[in-house]
Amino acid sequence: MKYDVIIIGAGAAGLFCAITAGKRGRKVLVLEHNAQIGRKILISGGGRCNFTNREVKAENFISRNSHFCKSALARYSSNDFVELIKKHRIEFYEKKLGQLFCVESARQIVEMLLTECRKARVEIRTECSVNSVGKNEAFEVETNQGKFTCQSIVVATGGLSFPKIGATDFGYRIAKQFGLKIVETRASLVALASAKSAQNFKKLAGVSVDANVSCGKHSFRENILFTHRGLSGPAVLQISNYWQTGKIVSIDLSPAADVLTLLQKNRESKQNLDNFLSRILPNRFAEIYTAENLPNKPINQLSNKDIETIAGKLNEWRVEFGDTEGYDKAEVTLGGVSTDELSSQTMAAKKVENLYFIGEVVDVTGWLGGYNFQWAWSSGFAAGQAV
Template sequence: MPREALPVTADAKPTEVFDVVVIGGGAAGLMCALTAGGRGRRVLVLDHANRVGKKILMSGGGRCNFTNLYCEPDNFISANPHFVKSALSRYSQWDFIALVEKHGIPYHEKKLGQLFCDRSSRDIVRMLLDECAAVGVSVRTDTPVRDVQPGAPHRLEAGGEAIACESLVIATGGYSIPRMGATGFGLDLARTLGLLLQPTRPALVPFTLSGRPLEELEGLSGVALDTVTTAGGMGFRENLLFTHRGLSGPAVLQASSYWEEGQAVMIDLFPDLDLSAHLQALRTQRPKVELKSVLGEQLTRRVAQRWCELWVENRTLEQLSNADIERVVAACQPWTVWPSGTEGYRTAEVTLGGVDTGELSSKTMECRRVPGVYFIGEVVDVTGHLGGHNFQWAWASGHAAGEHA
């Protein structure tokens, strides 16, 4: 509930007063709200969408990959890689798992420590809202914020109402997936406050190909391969997926966070083999077997056939020269791809970059130069790897701000 209204002039609307206003009802915002509310603070959450937690609801194919058993600081990208350590140590994956278990939500590990709801992402949103309700947090949807005036108190106009607060928390995310309601509100506000921002770009996003490179892969859409995919010096062992527009799959999404325009992507199609030595040995052991059959054992028949059409004629292994074998290896270890771009914020799971961590306290997430204003979650220059790490950053940063706002 709001405090008693501030004195106003006769022609002005009454001003509602809260201890804490959180702009953004996503993962970080709701965690911050329930934490602050648990300290006895009067908290209001404002969201411009028609419901809170939209990215939670669509995540993990509707099952919400809500954290990762192996979440560590080295699972994050930031201009300051040490910034995440404080928040993650004080609210870890084990703390969030305990909250999930407290609410009796069944979950499972899918792979690589990734935890998903057994039933639906709605369980996580309901848990957060129940926790907020239990400590008296007010949540308003369909309430865009039109004006923010930092001060003592901070003032804003939202949904046609005047609101004042002691602490203002920005949890509005980045540009990713605009159809889910993403905007640049928090980043724009940071700029108006004079804060330094790290350059933003789409991350955890599929690569696009164009021209001949895309034509060469026609007909392979839907095929997945086990690979090590490397960009910007970082490699990831996961599946690659061919698409109508280029390349996707977990390995590609991970690598995309390290890729910059104009760079090549290196894809090892035989991550468990020295392919050259393997083919040399098979040439002696199984001389009559066809190259496409050997490649198909790892690449699938369709991809093996295409690789032979593109780079080396399909023959029996005994017919291959050493030079032929090296041509095969050069097309597979690594297969070098030059993306024309990415699918952009339209499908990117997160926005890389954001409010520079040097502007914030790593303990409280409060702006060093604008007292009482906090930035949390995706709007900050902290981007997690695929697999629940970005949610864990949302929970940890939201909790850090909620303990102090």
């Protein structure tokens, strides 16, 4: 069976590429090894899919080449995707920071993509495992459902996160097979775990605090959530994109108040430190964090040194994490097929004619907040226009 285009992977990027190419009259086949398409879309955004962000800039992405994503994002923007959502009468809302979610369900996004695929006469085969991809005049794709040939092949197999719903390293293997470089991959948008002080974290598990979390020159102000093994919550997931073993994470647990000034102003107070701190921190957190980490005495009995230590541990709590919670829990994979190998206009491999890589398998990773889906739509569109 001969096709113009075969797309491997029926996730966000693969389906969007198929729609774009199909609308141009290309004969398109999408191969998906799961029984169901778009499984990651279905579980995304807590089941409501944060499908894009109102403001998408190159600064919201991590890649060895920070300029690579610009062309695709400009040609198919978040506004374009919002127009499509409106056309399908899917109700959406802005949760915070420009993040757009479905009011009802992420299923509506998958249904919209399916409807568009039908209109564009895209053929989708599920439960179809690709065994090998070869290239002579055309590409030859061997699967458990037979052999298919095509002029162009698009690899849209995503990253390594959430293997339980179908993530594989297939895309990276194909890239290596054709001699393309891979930027080392690691789990990201993921909780951080601290082997050293796990005991302290356990006691605070479930507590959420507004914080400013920094690593190197990057900072995010949002909530952090204490877990049994370390920290999670939006600010920590964001910083995980920039964290590596050995890098210190600095956390301002009281970003709205300078604790040193506050304590100095209240030098004569007879209030115990934990009670005093519950003015600026959640009660339970103030109580446990003080008992575990700080001298819990009346303020007027604290030495100047104590006050400095307390301020440091609250406005600049330095944590050395040992690891992340790994691919099983990570929302995305950092790294991937090197952008040096691809055209930023079309996503085509520079040294292999008619071979394309799109979506998360490429070394472009977005922040938390709808950016990863926008990259899937935009890179899928760029390749869909070219194949």
